[in-house]
Amino acid sequence: MLDNTNTKVQLEGKVRIPSGCAISGIFAQDGELFSGRDIITSIAVMHDRSNGLGGGFAGYGIYPKHKDKYAIHMFYDSEDDRGKAERRINKYFSYVLSEQIPTQKHPNIKDAPLIYRYFAEPLTEQLEKAQIDEREYVARFALRVNADEDELKGAHVISCGKNMGIFKANGFPEDVGEFYKLDEYKGYCWTAHGRYPTNTPGWWGGAHPFGLLDYSVVHNGEISSYDANRRYLEMFGYTCSLQTDTEAITYIVDYLNRKQGLELEDVAKVMAAPFWSTIERMDEKEKAAYTFLRRRYGNLLVTGPFSIMLGFTGGLMVLGDRLKLRSMVCGHQQNKFYAASEECAIRAICPEIQGIHSPRSGEAVIVRLEENK
Amino acid sequence: MDLYVYPEFEVVRNEKKCICCQACSRQCANLVHSYDEATDCMEADDSKCVNCHRCVTLCPTKALKIVKSDHTFRPNANWSQATINELYLQANSGGVLLSSMGNPQPHPSYFDRLLLNASQVTNPSIDPLREPMETKVFLGRKTPVPPLEANNTTAVPEPYNPDGTLKTEMSPQIELSMPLMFSAMSYGSISYNAHASLARAATQLGICYNTGEGGLHKDFYQYGPNTIVQVASGRFGIHADYLDAGAAVEIKMGQGAKPGIGGHLPGKKNVGQVAQTRMTPEGSDAISPAPHHDIYSIEDLRQLVYSLKEATGNRKPIIVKIAAVHNVAAIASGIARSGADIIAIDGFRGGTGAAPTRIRDNVGIPIELALACVDARLRDEGIRDDVSLVVGGSIRSSADWIKAIALGADACYIATGALMALGCHLCRSCHTALCNWGIATQRPDLVKRLNPEIGTQHLVNLVHAWQHELKEVMGGMGINSVEALRGNRLMLRAVGMTKEEMNMLGVKMAGESA
Ligand code: SF4
Ligand code: SF4
Ligand code: SF4
Numbered sequence A: 001m002l003d004n005t006n007t008k009v010q011l012e013g014k015v016r017i018p019s020g021c022a023i024s025g026i027f028a029q030d031g032e033l034f035s036g037r038d039i040i041t042s043i044a045v046m047h048d049r050s051n052g053l054g055g056g057f058a059g060y061g062i063y064p065k066h067k068d069k070y071a072i073h074m075f076y077d078s079e080d081d082r083g084k085a086e087r088r089i090n091k092y093f094s095y096v097l098s099e100q101i102p103t104q105k106h107p108n109i110k111d112a113p114l115i116y117r118y119f120a121e122p123l124t125e126q127l128e129k130a131q132i133d134e135r136e137y138v139a140r141f142a143l144r145v146n147a148d149e150d151e152l153k154g155a156h157v158i159s160c161g162k163n164m165g166i167f168k169a170n171g172f173p174e175d176v177g178e179f180y181k182l183d184e185y186k187g188y189c190w191t192a193h194g195r196y197p198t199n200t201p202g203w204w205g206g207a208h209p210f211g212l213l214d215y216s217v218v219h220n221g222e223i224s225s226y227d228a229n230r231r232y233l234e235m236f237g238y239t240c241s242l243q244t245d246t247e248a249i250t251y252i253v254d255y256l257n258r259k260q261g262l263e264l265e266d267v268a269k270v271m272a273a274p275f276w277s278t279i280e281r282m283d284e285k286e287k288a289a290y291t292f293l294r295r296r297y298g299n300l301l302v303t304g305p306f307s308i309m310l311g312f313t314g315g316l317m318v319l320g321d322r323l324k325l326r327s328m329v330c331g332h333q334q335n336k337f338y339a340a341s342e343e344c345a346i347r348a349i350c351p352e353i354q355g356i357h358s359p360r361s362g363e364a365v366i367v368r369l370e371e372n373k
Numbered sequence B: 001m002d003l004y005v006y007p008e009f010e011v012v013r014n015e016k017k018c019i020c021c022q023a024c025s026r027q028c029a030n031l032v033h034s035y036d037e038a039t040d041c042m043e044a045d046d047s048k049c050v051n052c053h054r055c056v057t058l059c060p061t062k063a064l065k066i067v068k069s070d071h072t073f074r075p076n077a078n079w080s081q082a083t084i085n086e087l088y089l090q091a092n093s094g095g096v097l098l099s100s101m102g103n104p105q106p107h108p109s110y111f112d113r114l115l116l117n118a119s120q121v122t123n124p125s126i127d128p129l130r131e132p133m134e135t136k137v138f139l140g141r142k143t144p145v146p147p148l149e150a151n152n153t154t155a156v157p158e159p160y161n162p163d164g165t166l167k168t169e170m171s172p173q174i175e176l177s178m179p180l181m182f183s184a185m186s187y188g189s190i191s192y193n194a195h196a197s198l199a200r201a202a203t204q205l206g207i208c209y210n211t212g213e214g215g216l217h218k219d220f221y222q223y224g225p226n227t228i229v230q231v232a233s234g235r236f237g238i239h240a241d242y243l244d245a246g247a248a249v250e251i252k253m254g255q256g257a258k259p260g261i262g263g264h265l266p267g268k269k270n271v272g273q274v275a276q277t278r279m280t281p282e283g284s285d286a287i288s289p290a291p292h293h294d295i296y297s298i299e300d301l302r303q304l305v306y307s308l309k310e311a312t313g314n315r316k317p318i319i320v321k322i323a324a325v326h327n328v329a330a331i332a333s334g335i336a337r338s339g340a341d342i343i344a345i346d347g348f349r350g351g352t353g354a355a356p357t358r359i360r361d362n363v364g365i366p367i368e369l370a371l372a373c374v375d376a377r378l379r380d381e382g383i384r385d386d387v388s389l390v391v392g393g394s395i396r397s398s399a400d401w402i403k404a405i406a407l408g409a410d411a412c413y414i415a416t417g418a419l420m421a422l423g424c425h426l427c428r429s430c431h432t433a434l435c436n437w438g439i440a441t442q443r444p445d446l447v448k449r450l451n452p453e454i455g456t457q458h459l460v461n462l463v464h465a466w467q468h469e470l471k472e473v474m475g476g477m478g479i480n481s482v483e484a485l486r487g488n489r490l491m492l493r494a495v496g497m498t499k500e501e502m503n504m505l506g507v508k509m510a511g512e513s514a
Helices: A037-045 A079-092 A124-130 A134-147 A173-179 A226-234 A245-259 A264-271 A276-280 A284-300 A343-347 B023-027 B054-058 B081-093 B192-205 B218-226 B240-245 B272-278 B298-311 B328-336 B357-362 B367-380 B398-407 B416-421 B452-477 B499-505
Strands: A019-028 A055-060 A070-076 A093-100 A114-122 A155-159 A164-169 A189-197 A210-212 A215-221 A306-312 A315-320 A329-333 A336-340 A364-368 B009-013 B033-036 B041-044 B064-068 B114-116 B137-139 B174-176 B180-182 B227-231 B248-252 B318-323 B342-346 B388-392 B411-414 B492-494
Touching: A019 A037, A019 A215, A019 A306, A019 A315, A019 A343, A037 A055, A037 A173, A037 A189, A037 A343, A055 A173, A055 A215, A070 A079, A070 A093, A070 A164, A079 A093, A079 A114, A079 A134, A079 A155, A114 A124, A114 A134, A124 A134, A134 A155, A134 A210, A134 A245, A155 A164, A164 A173, A164 A210, A173 A189, A189 A215, A189 A306, A189 A315, A210 A245, A215 A245, A226 A245, A226 A284, A226 B367, A245 A264, A245 A284, A245 A306, A264 A284, A264 A315, A264 A364, A276 A284, A315 A336, A329 A343, A336 A343, B009 B041, B023 B033, B023 B054, B054 B064, B114 B398, B180 B192, B180 B452, B192 B218, B192 B452, B218 B227, B218 B240, B227 B240, B240 B298, B248 B298, B298 B318, B298 B328, B318 B328, B328 B342, B328 B367, B342 B367, B367 B388, B367 B398, B367 B499, B398 B411, B398 B452, B398 B492, B411 B416, B416 B452, B492 B499
Parallel strands: B180 B411, B227 B248, B248 B318, B318 B342, B342 B388, B388 B411
Antiparallel strands: A019 A189, A019 A336, A055 A164, A055 A189, A070 A114, A070 A155, A093 A114, A210 A215, A215 A306, A306 A315, A315 A364, A329 A336, B009 B064, B033 B041, B114 B492, B137 B174
């Protein structure tokens, strides 16, 4: 329940809360489905980078039975809120299954909201009426529910992509993983996040990853361009209702990749653009492309420290800021790609890994399923 | 008999220091000083002094100072001394009061009540001496050019060519090394040497200066890439080569110092090459009509925008400059939809070479509020990418400049500040054409006083100093590229404002968390 005894402290979304973090990700390039156990073990090593005020995971390939349906994960403050939200869901979607997401009691995880998931598809009639494509339809639904301060105040869309899901809570990430029994799921990609907010009422919805459609973002840092980015994104119907960097970054990716049609490689060049002095030294063709991206999308340049992991269907992108102000290392071993804030988080699950390295500042490392290449 | 107005200033000469060299009398074009041979003494006619400090600066023994007269009327909180004197002047002359430079009235400044942010602990500040700190900007439309007949289509164009490379074509833009330009001041209102200084400094700095409405002297075509050419309602000095000479064309619809009325160059200044450049008869008053007589509405503006685009082969961005007036947000929105690439807004404190005093002091609104509401309005309508916003109207320091960018400006215009770097002492007498500093005058002996080399250097110094300050502040905020400061209103906090004022500016109260 969103049952805050200290009512003077403002909830995330009403106030912007700086935080530091730990992140980790594992990706099986051959599409092997592996249990969520490893990612829990990995993020647990970086216990000291979190402070128990938020942890979460994103898994891809975890719902093979319903892989063509949008897996909508929801938090509700109360049964009443669930009723209201389900009426809204029913208005726009039909679903084959709605259920409580299985959890187990955990001594460190308290104040849980009602946690539900729906495997849904848009109602054809509504979709046609809206005259927008299916993904836009789902995205608008999620954005509107989350920005609703009124009737649906107590309902939050946590994730809404196909064959993926986000699991998050107020607590240390390893405890959150156990709470959701993630070792019972199998996916080809997992990311995890442990949070170190400087001040927070500890709200479940404020934990990360943050997701929209099949995009999920875990992020470590505090971006100084936040309000410039946010105000720009608002022009295109995005409301940063949580006031977090992660949310803004997710929307930047959604806007550039899905709406503007830029490849993720180019999305990275917008967000962590090289300095003009570097662009100056490029060959003509590259210079033209980089210059165009900065001129066209300069409002989505992200400054200040960040390292992020972006999960998407069939792939994972790792990106750091243009000055490399936040740590991130990555490496390959056999069929798997690993990335984390600290090397120890990778060694904990893959001690034999060779050639761990740090991507350069602003360098995007993108791995995709072999079948997609 | 005229009603007597006691001089505002008194010239104080320290007789012990004065060596009767008469430099002061040679320097003062207002003929204040004179030498009395009979007494071997210097004399001064206080009534003519405009307090420009020329004599004070050049007196070799520093024997001079100008003080405000302590002569007084019976104190009256309602009738200030200035109000009484101005009333007498009008009773004498029957005319409109004329004045120049910016609004001197004590209206509240919003810039002064905005404070900037810096990083502590949770994210690092960046040291501009050790890390790159980018100030380069491009001004102009960011979205693809709409053809004249298109009715705002929303379809997103495919970003890649069939061979997989990015489509990199863009609407024409101006590139600036930093988001600052010298605002419009016509050749005529200011001197040849002042223009030369601005043009050369803009070129050295990688920014632009603006011709104003007086055309472009043939000597300055060489600075074209750093020049914005203006088209005002008088259409002075406009021909095909002129339009093509600059980096952009600015349509002047209005000016902050005198919204609603046109430019006015007194015949005294419209002489020689000034008249030639303007293509007007020498010695005649060059008066621009209040409106453009081919623009009575927004559709007409659209036609002029597109004519100028066509005339320049679609290679130059078109700027539309307006004064900040009450309905500025709606007007700006209309301009953004008229095909303009850049909107320039001039606040009510902006300077001028000549304006009716009552208009200068009472018409228009502060630039901070105009900027905040225009930026918000264009975003609400989803068309902020279609135009860049340039603001001016009393950007006095890098602090004002930085705050304007954080409020949402793509760049700022400075003019009064630039003239001060050239020596202007804000005597507000430009309309008399007797500027002792060689700026707002066309009298050759006065113009000569402004050395364009030194003028250029002072302008370059000033702008570099501001750029350093911008970088320091950005670094402190953890921002290393000025795009990320633009519209970043969380970097601003208000002190001493009402809720409405903070709402209008879109900023929070100091002490409030983000
Ligand atoms: S007008 Fe200027 S130069 Fe003349 S006396 Fe006054 S201050 Fe000196
Ligand atoms: S310039 Fe100075 S020293 Fe020379 S006459 Fe004037 S007041 Fe005297
Ligand atoms: S430009 Fe010249 S006349 Fe105008 S205010 Fe400055 S010093 Fe006075």
